[in-house]
Amino acid sequence: MDGGRDSLARSPDRALDPIAACWLGRIAYREAWALQRRLVDARAGDEIPDTLLLLEHDAVLTLGKNAVDGHVLASPRDLRRRGIEVLRVERGGEVTYHGPGQLVAYPILRLGERGLLVRPLVRALEEAMIETCAAFGVEATRRDGHPGCWVMEEGRPARKLGALGIRIERGVSYHGIALNVDPDLRDFELIDPCGVPGLVSTSIAEELGRTAEPPTTEVVRRAAGIFARVLGSALGSSIAWQTPESVGAPATQGEPVGIGSA
Numbered sequence: 001m002d003g004g005r006d007s008l009a010r011s012p013d014r015a016l017d018p019i020a021a022c023w024l025g026r027i028a029y030r031e032a033w034a035l036q037r038r039l040v041d042a043r044a045g046d047e048i049p050d051t052l053l054l055l056e057h058d059a060v061l062t063l064g065k066n067a068v069d070g071h072v073l074a075s076p077r078d079l080r081r082r083g084i085e086v087l088r089v090e091r092g093g094e095v096t097y098h099g100p101g102q103l104v105a106y107p108i109l110r111l112g113e114r115g116l117l118v119r120p121l122v123r124a125l126e127e128a129m130i131e132t133c134a135a136f137g138v139e140a141t142r143r144d145g146h147p148g149c150w151v152m153e154e155g156r157p158a159r160k161l162g163a164l165g166i167r168i169e170r171g172v173s174y175h176g177i178a179l180n181v182d183p184d185l186r187d188f189e190l191i192d193p194c195g196v197p198g199l200v201s202t203s204i205a206e207e208l209g210r211t212a213e214p215p216t217t218e219v220v221r222r223a224a225g226i227f228a229r230v231l232g233s234a235l236g237s238s239i240a241w242q243t244p245e246s247v248g249a250p251a252t253q254g255e256p257v258g259i260g261s262a
Contacts, residue, residue, distance in 0.1 A: 017049050106175060161207075
């Protein structure tokens with residue numbers, strides 16, 4: 001995660017506009033990455049509103065700008081055999097796995113316009129992950145010095161439910177969070193998650209004892225609706241939903257078909 005920039009903070013001089021949110025469904029990482037960069041350019045130019053992309057990726061490994069290659073444990077041959085690409089991206093943080101059953105959220109926000117510093121944005125993203133877990137019946141929390149979302153129980157190792165890594169360019173945030181709803185946790189054996197050997201990854205389904213069923217995009221979509229509402233509230237804003245075709249255009253408030261609470 002990138003460090004804070006105090007120059008981004010100022011008091012808004014008008015009511016905050018809604019955050020335009022969109023559920024994109026399953027989308028390749030490279031496609032979403034390119035979309036983020038286009039939206040950052042447009043948001044920096046004040047051509048679009050603040051936007052929240054909600055989606056699920058095919059299996060991919062990404063490394064933050066300072067991540068160590070050695071934290072990818074699988075060989076290039078094994079990754080090619082499984083069709084898993086490894087990409088180095090400009091966000092903060094270490095190596096991260098994305099895949100089916102995982103909610104990914106990318107907030108494209110002009111922080112100064114919302115009077116935000118980076119740290120409060122991180123707190124809001126963590127709160128949205130924690131409350132999403134709670135809506136499914138899982139108690140999660142923050143962990144000092146370790147951005148993201150965790151399950152902490154006395155007498156057991158900390159278990160990571162959600163990863164967080166953002167970047168700020170021209171005062172606009174992008175990249176974001178990945179919350180494990182019901183992914184195949186065996187895929188996390190490909191990496192040292194967040195660059196920490198031995199770190200235990202978990203999921204909402206794992207914590208509820210519901211791992212027999214394969215990952216489904218539908219349950220990720222349900223989590224996306226909860227996450228968006230909580231994040232909007234944490235940032236003092238409402239959510240205005242868009243269709244994928246209208247991303248980057250004015251949106252109307254309302255609940256899109258298929259987005260609902262757990």
